Amino acid sequence: MDPAEVELLTETLRKTMTTVASGPALDTALLELGWRELLAEYPEVAVPTVFRLLGETGAHASVLTDVVGAVPLPYAGGRWVEWGQGATAPGAGLDEELPLRLLPAGRPVPVAAGRRAVGWWLLGTGRAMLTLARGHALDRVQFGRPLASFQAVRHRLAETLVALEGAEAVLAVAEDGLGSLLAKAAAGQAALTAARHCQQVLGGIGFTAEHPLHRHVRRAVVLDGLLGSARELTREAGALLRAEGAAPRLVQL
Amino acid sequence: MSAFTTAAEFRTAVQAWLDEHDLAPGPDRSLDAQVAQLARVRRALFDADWMRYGWPERVGGLGGPAVLRAVLGEEVATRGLAEPGIYSMVEVLTPTLISYASPDLAAEMVPLLLSGREQWCQGFSEPGSGSDLASLTTRAVPQGDHWVVNGQKVWTSLAQYAARCVLLTRTAPGHDGITAFFVDMDTPGITVRPLRTMHGVDEFAEVFFDDVIVPADRMLGRPGDGWRLAMDLLPHERSTCFWHRVAHLYTRLDRLLDQTEAPDDAALGAAYLALHTVRCRSHATQRRLADGAALGPETSVDKVLLATAEQQLFETVRDLLPGVVELTGSPWRSEYLYARAATIYGGTAEIQRNIIARRLLDLGRD
Numbered sequence: 368m369d370p371a372e373v374e375l376l377t378e379t380l381r382k383t384m385t386t387v388a389s390g391p392a393l394d395t396a397l398l399e400l401g402w403r404e405l406l407a408e409y410p411e412v413a414v415p416t417v418f419r420l421l422g423e424t425g426a427h428a429s430v431l432t433d434v435v436g437a438v439p440l441p442y443a444g445g446r447w448v449e450w451g452q453g454a455t456a457p458g459a460g461l462d463e464e465l466p467l468r469l470l471p472a473g474r475p476v477p478v479a480a481g482r483r484a485v486g487w488w489l490l491g492t493g494r495a496m497l498t499l500a501r502g503h504a505l506d507r508v509q510f511g512r513p514l515a516s517f518q519a520v521r522h523r524l525a526e527t528l529v530a531l532e533g534a535e536a537v538l539a540v541a542e543d544g545l546g547s548l549l550a551k552a553a554a555g556q557a558a559l560t561a562a563r564h565c566q567q568v569l570g571g572i573g574f575t576a577e578h579p580l581h582r583h584v585r586r587a588v589v590l591d592g593l594l595g596s597a598r599e600l601t602r603e604a605g606a607l608l609r610a611e612g613a614a615p616r617l618v619q620l
Numbered sequence: 621m622s623a624f625t626t627a628a629e630f631r632t633a634v635q636a637w638l639d640e641h642d643l644a645p646g647p648d649r650s651l652d653a654q655v656a657q658l659a660r661v662r663r664a665l666f667d668a669d670w671m672r673y674g675w676p677e678r679v680g681g682l683g684g685p686a687v688l689r690a691v692l693g694e695e696v697a698t699r700g701l702a703e704p705g706i707y708s709m710v711e712v713l714t715p716t717l718i719s720y721a722s723p724d725l726a727a728e729m730v731p732l733l734l735s736g737r738e739q740w741c742q743g744f745s746e747p748g749s750g751s752d753l754a755s756l757t758t759r760a761v762p763q764g765d766h767w768v769v770n771g772q773k774v775w776t777s778l779a780q781y782a783a784r785c786v787l788l789t790r791t792a793p794g795h796d797g798i799t800a801f802f803v804d805m806d807t808p809g810i811t812v813r814p815l816r817t818m819h820g821v822d823e824f825a826e827v828f829f830d831d832v833i834v835p836a837d838r839m840l841g842r843p844g845d846g847w848r849l850a851m852d853l854l855p856h857e858r859s860t861c862f863w864h865r866v867a868h869l870y871t872r873l874d875r876l877l878d879q880t881e882a883p884d885d886a887a888l889g890a891a892y893l894a895l896h897t898v899r900c901r902s903h904a905t906q907r908r909l910a911d912g913a914a915l916g917p918e919t920s921v922d923k924v925l926l927a928t929a930e931q932q933l934f935e936t937v938r939d940l941l942p943g944v945v946e947l948t949g950s951p952w953r954s955e956y957l958y959a960r961a962a963t964i965y966g967g968t969a970e971i972q973r974n975i976i977a978r979r980l981l982d983l984g985r986d
Contacts, residue, residue, distance in 0.1 A: 501981060518986050521977035525924075528976055532921045536900035549896050556893075598886070605889030614873045614892055618903045620627040620687050620694070620863070 368412050376405075377416055384426040389464065393428040406433055410480075415538070418484045422491020423498075425582055427465055435481035439473025443592035443599055447473035462585040467593075479547035482594050486538050486547075486554035489590050493531045493554075493561035496583045500524060500565035503572070514568070523564040530557035540618045545607065548600050549617075555597030558587035624673070624684060631691045634670055641668070643701045649951065651821050654703050655739065655781050661702045662710075662736030665692070671734050679718055680731035686860060687910055693864035697871065704868040706778060706823070708861035713740050715856045716786055720840035720849050721802060729784065729802070741782035741805075743773040743827055744850060750775075751971050753788075754847060758829060760789035760799055767801065767839070769809075769832040775965075779805070779812045779825035787829075788846045798846030802838045809833070819957035855915030857966060858922050862902045865926060869895055869933055872955065876933075880940040891936040894929035901925055917979035920972040927962040927969055934959035 368376070379400065387396045397417070405413040417430055431440075432450050439447045451466035460467050501524060504515040514520050534550070534557035541550035562584045566573050573580040591597055608614055624630040643664055645657045665671035674689035675681025689711065697704045710733055717726045732738040749756040758771025769789055779785070782805050791799040805812070809832040814822040840849060873891060877883075901922050909915060934956045938945045945956045963969035977983045 501983070504983065513984070515977075515983040516986050518974070521981075521983055521986055522970070522973045524981055524983065525973035525976035528981060529921050529924045532918075533897040533901055533925050536904045537897050540900050540903065549893055552889075552893055553897055601889035601893055602886045603889065604892055605883075605885030605887065608873075608877055608888050608892055609883050609885065612877055614870050614877065614895070616867075616870060616899070617896060618900055620631075620691055620903065620906055 368409055373412055373416065376412070377420065380417060380420050381424060384420055384424040387426075389426045389428065390466070393426055394430075397428055397430065402430065403433060414480070414484050415487045418487035419491035419494075422488045422493070422583075422586070423495050424491075425495060425579060425586070427586075429466070431481060431484055434484045435476060435478065438476050439470050440476070440481070441473065441478065441594060443596040447471070448593070460589060462582075462589040464582070465586070465589060467589065478594050479544045482547040482551035483538065483541050485590055485593050486534070486541070486551045489551075489554040489558040489587060490531060490534055490538060492583050492587045492590065493527070493534070493558040496558075496561045496565040496580060496587070497524065497527050497531065499573075499578075499580055499583075500527070500568040503569050507570075520568055523568055527561045527564045530560040533557065543617075545604070545615060546617050548595070549604060551594060552597045552600035552604065555587075555591035555600070559591060559597065562587045623682075624688065627685075627687050627691050630673065630684075630688050631695070634692055634695050637668060637670065638695060638699060638701075644699070645701065651823060654706065654821075655778065658702045658706055659736035659739070661696065661707070662734065664736075665696075666731075666735035675714065675730070675734065676718065678723060679714070679726050680734060685910055687906055690860045690863040690906055693860060694867040697864050697867040700871060704864045708857075708864045709740070709742075709777070710734060711860045711864075712853045712857050713742070713786060716840065716849060716853050717802070719852060720800065720845065722837065725802065725837070732783070738783040739778050739781040740784045740786065741776050741779045741825075741827075743776050743779075743785045743787040743803075745775045746772060747774050751968055753850065754795050754798065756788055756790055756798065758787070758789050760791050760801065760834070762791075762836075763833075765836050767834045767836060769801070769803070769829045769834055771829050773827040773829075774815070775824050776812075776827050777823050777825075779827050780814050785827070786840065786849075787834075788850060791843050795847045796844045798850075799843045800840040800846040800849045801834045802840055803832065803834050807832050807834070818960070819954045821954060821958070854967070855919050858919035859902070859905050859909050859915060862898075862922055862926055863906060865930075866895065866899045866902055869930060870899075872937070873933060876937050876940060882940050882942060884940055887936045887939060891929075891933045894925075894932050898922065898925040898929045917975050920967075920975045920980070923967065924969060924972050924976070927972075930959050930962040 383396050387393045421427060429450055439449055442448045447470040449468045449470050451468055504520055505513055507514045534553040537553040538550045541547045566584060569580055572578050643661050662671060669682060670692055672682040673684045674686050677683055696702055696707055713733060714730055717730050733740055746756050746758060760767045760769045785803045785805055787801045787803045789799050791797055809830040811828040813826045815824045815826060816822055817824060873895060905922055937952055938956055944950050945953050
């Protein structure tokens with residue numbers, strides 16, 4: 368696919384995700400747009416584009432099951448979850464919109480592709496939070512000046528962008544198991560960094576349920592644990608380094 | 621033209637050559653020895669042509685893409701042949717000469733640097749002008765067919781070894797009043813005083829200019845081009861130099877893995893993730909450069925990621941080799957201390973965040 372086709376696809380998907388209700392309706396709409404064919408033919412375009420847009424728009428769909436299969440998924444802490452198909456039952460989860468259900472047990476499944484997908488989703492979620500916080504910093508006036516003119520605020524937003532850009536670079540080159548593990552860890556860490564800084568910049572309004580921030584914060588926290596949290600994956604990378612006795616150089620010029 | 625069509629092909633050839641030619645440094649870790657080793661490595665690599673790839677033919681190069689220089693520097697850093705900070709100085713100085721010196725001057729001078737026959741330095745910072753570089757006050761005044769320079773520079777790396785200096789001077793008020801010269805360091809009136817540093821390697825110096833006469837044909841660009849010259853070199857520093865530095869930091873993580881008896885998977889993994897992140901980012905920057913993109917303020921992201929990763933790595937070293945930095949004479953001590961400068965040199969971490977806020981996030985003025 369050439370860049371113009373990707374851009375057209377992105378805009379179509381974005382429009383769909385912002386106009387169709389998340390959940391079963393969005394699943395259907397994505398199927399009608401040819402999501403499964405796209406995933407089969409151009410996974411390197413399909414996964415980053417669709418999952419990142421889910422994050423940016425705050426929408427959700429069951430597309431992860433198309434990537435990893437409709438199987439129990441490992442979650443942080445040795446737990447297992449299921450991505451429910453069909454209608455969303457208000458769950459006990461922190462992110463009530465996501466149809467994630469706790470399961471008593473599961474069996475190991477290949478997770479590299481799923482980690483890349485959730486990584487792109489986390490990245491999009493982080494971008495969404497940064498957009499909200501940036502807008503607020505420019506609009507909101509205190510002490511007779513926009514918040515964006517205060518260096519403490521600017522540096523929090525800069526720090527957020529650095530984390531997101533770093534994670535995107537890691538995601539963009541992730542291929543093998545270790546690369547995907549690192550990409551998921553970097554994306555989880557970046558989304559949690561974005562949540563922390565953006566929540567602070569948004570102040571009181573960002574703590575209300577009527578402001579959209581809290582939905583992205585919940586999503587970032589819940590998705591970070593899915594297929595292994597940044598904390599767990601980082602520890603796993605460390606164990607692997609120790610076993611190998613050297614640090615793998617994963618990308619080459 | 622370059623005989624190599626891909627970076628991988630070039631890497632394989634360089635590796636084979638380095639396997640055959642032992643350029644390993646001796647046991648002496650003094651700065652004198654490091655600089656002599658650097659000259660030896662450059663000279664050997666230049667004479668064997670490796671150092672010439674990626675530079676244009678009109679300055680003694682053999683052409684080919686800049687990525688070849690990144691690959692060569694990675695090999696030099698990975699094998700520990702030369703200290704990466706001073707090795708990478710050519711990446712900043714050579715493009716400056718290519719862009720701003722007269723073609724004859726660049727053709728005459730650049731081979732002297734690439735071949736290790738000379739070291740050069742950059743006279744930028746001053747006692748009163750650090751982060752606020754544009755406030756510099758070292759003055760250049762025209763007099764007949766030459767200029768007379770008076771003032772003081774500081775934090776000038778390798779000035780005590782340098783044969784030439786890329787010098788920023790003030791010729792008029794404001795950003796447009798900064799003018800650059802290529803100055804011979806043996807000109808009467810120049811005094812160099814090395815600075816003692818916290819990490820024990822006295823690579824920085826103060827440089828005093830007292831009625832120093834500089835020929836007019838040594839001006840780099842035109843009067844007032846100095847600020848643009850300084851801004852133009854940042855992307856050079858942040859592409860190829862960073863790739864070299866990242867390669868060096870990987871060797872230190874390997875060394876830590878080898879030496880630690882108090883392993884901590886979370887800390888090792890976090891240090892590795894930070895290094896991998898900046899490597900991926902630097903990789904993307906190299907790719908953009910290869911595609912012909914002009915690098916700009918987005919390289920401040922690379923800079924923040926690198927400085928953060930470097931400091932995290934050396935804090936992990938101290939944590940996982942308890943007492944080594946504090947109580948033994950190991951080289952880790954100097955490297956640990958030097959990492960503290962990573963958020964200061966080349967534009968402080970705060971300046972980088974200011975640039976990101978202003979130029980990348982478009983937050984307006986602060």
